[in-house]
Amino acid sequence: MATEFDREAAAAQLAHGFLGDSAREALAPLKSAMADSIFPFLEAWWDQGDIQPSSGDRKKVMQQIRAPDHQARAVGYEWIDEFFERISSAIKFNRRNFINIHPSPYLPALAASFAVSAQNPNNIVPEVSEATWQMERECVEWMAKHLTAMDPCRAWGNVVSCGTVGNMTALLVARDYTYHKLARPRTDEVGARGVIGRKPGIVLTSAGAHYSLKKSLWFLGIGHENLIRVPVAWDEALERDSARDDRFLRGIRDGEWPDLIHDSRQHERAKGELERFYQGEQRPFELQPLNSEVFKHLYSCFQFDVPLLAFVVNAGTTFTGTLEQMDSTAIRRLRAEDVHIHVDAAWGGFALVCPELRERVAALEKADSVVIDGHKLGFLAYPCAAVIFRDLDSRYQIEHDAPYLRHLAPTLEGSRPGSHVAGLWAALRGIGEDGYVRWIRQLLAVTRRVASALESSGDFQVLHRVDLNALAFAPIPHSGESRERVNNMCAKLKESIKKHGFLINLVDSVSGIQVQNEPGATKPNEKIVDLWALRLVITNPRVDPHDADVLVEALSSELKVVRAES
16 A cells, blocks of 8 residues: 655655755765765775675674764665665675785775766767766777777777677677678678678687677677687697597698698697696696697688688686787788787786786787776776777777767667766876886786795696786695596685685686696596686785785695695
């Protein structure tokens, strides 16, 4: 049964809940809620307890903000205590949280985002978002210049909600360009006719790629089974398949392909990464896409008339933060064949502000498109990412018109908040190029310190070259210990290290690499298994370098316990 309409209560709610002709009446209770409730809660929650607050920690937080002399909540804010009680269980992205890629956000950017949220512009068109529309253009130009080394006068792009939307946008452009090119001399636009009835194409990437690429191919009608993941190490699975590949190579009769693939395979085998891993050497895997595998797929596309829509390079892979190189022999060949090169730099994009890291990727300015997340190493709150294209000519592929709007932003998204643009703009101004270089180098230095401490401990093996603020490692097997047992120890260590106040990840497949279960096995059909690892990501600029030593000492101590119990 509906309650009787209370005009007085409705008037108070309207006055306190919405901006009218005068702002003071509505902003006064908001200001009070911020000063008297929200800021005290955040302070108590952050300072009380561990990364994952216990029920006792949560009770103490609520006791602190529910002081006896606390006044009744203002109209419209009566829900705030229940709200605090619920969000008090949230995980803290503090300096000992080594499990998450995203940071505790840069607070001045939150202020900019909040102010624009109250204005509520929609960046889909400039007429209702003139200020944040211009800020968006400036942000894209800044990232093109300082992170990708693209020509900011030719590059274009948008601030989007996440790397997934950015990857979808880039691969849509790649898809439509490729099908249009293959249809010549006919005019055949995918946007008008769709993909039904077209010859299925593929997208190549590495085994370390993010799952959003699979989602992108599903969304774009390409089909996620057409995402081909190239191995990043000559592992036991490739070794077992080598006889079949030898037969494949003998069947190739045309041109340079047999020698090109054969020579690449020989080089990759000769690197001996797998042998170095078995011998317990530190950082045995480079985790770069194998040129031989890329060439095999490229040959097959040409030979069997399969459209190759794009190759995705990963500047910061999901598992290990690896920076894949843009100037490999295979990538240079793909560029020469006019294959769209997209760089998923969602993780590592802001790290490329450091010249030494941008040089490691190399030739980034030659990529056709790049995705960068602000809510990772840009130190911003969700959501914030950007997709940037090297050439203005690709804009027409995603431009749309509306009968009641002019100058629509070329983007897959419809309504687009100006708030995350404002936060990004404020961070670029407040932190700046020098600040990003300083804080990212600090994160990298602490990550390298953890890696060195792990290596010096004699208990752990860092499994790969460390490029960014992440690393994957595993216990060094004792005599007779199988890889499955080591994998099991990784799972137990992930849980036991929590009592020391640290959070780290468990990865049950390091970039798809498969290794022998029994060390030194020589039988042809010996069991091979996935390579598991413990993984840490260091993202909070306030991290204490001393924590690197504390973490490794705790891991070594816990390993003794886990090993004894296994």
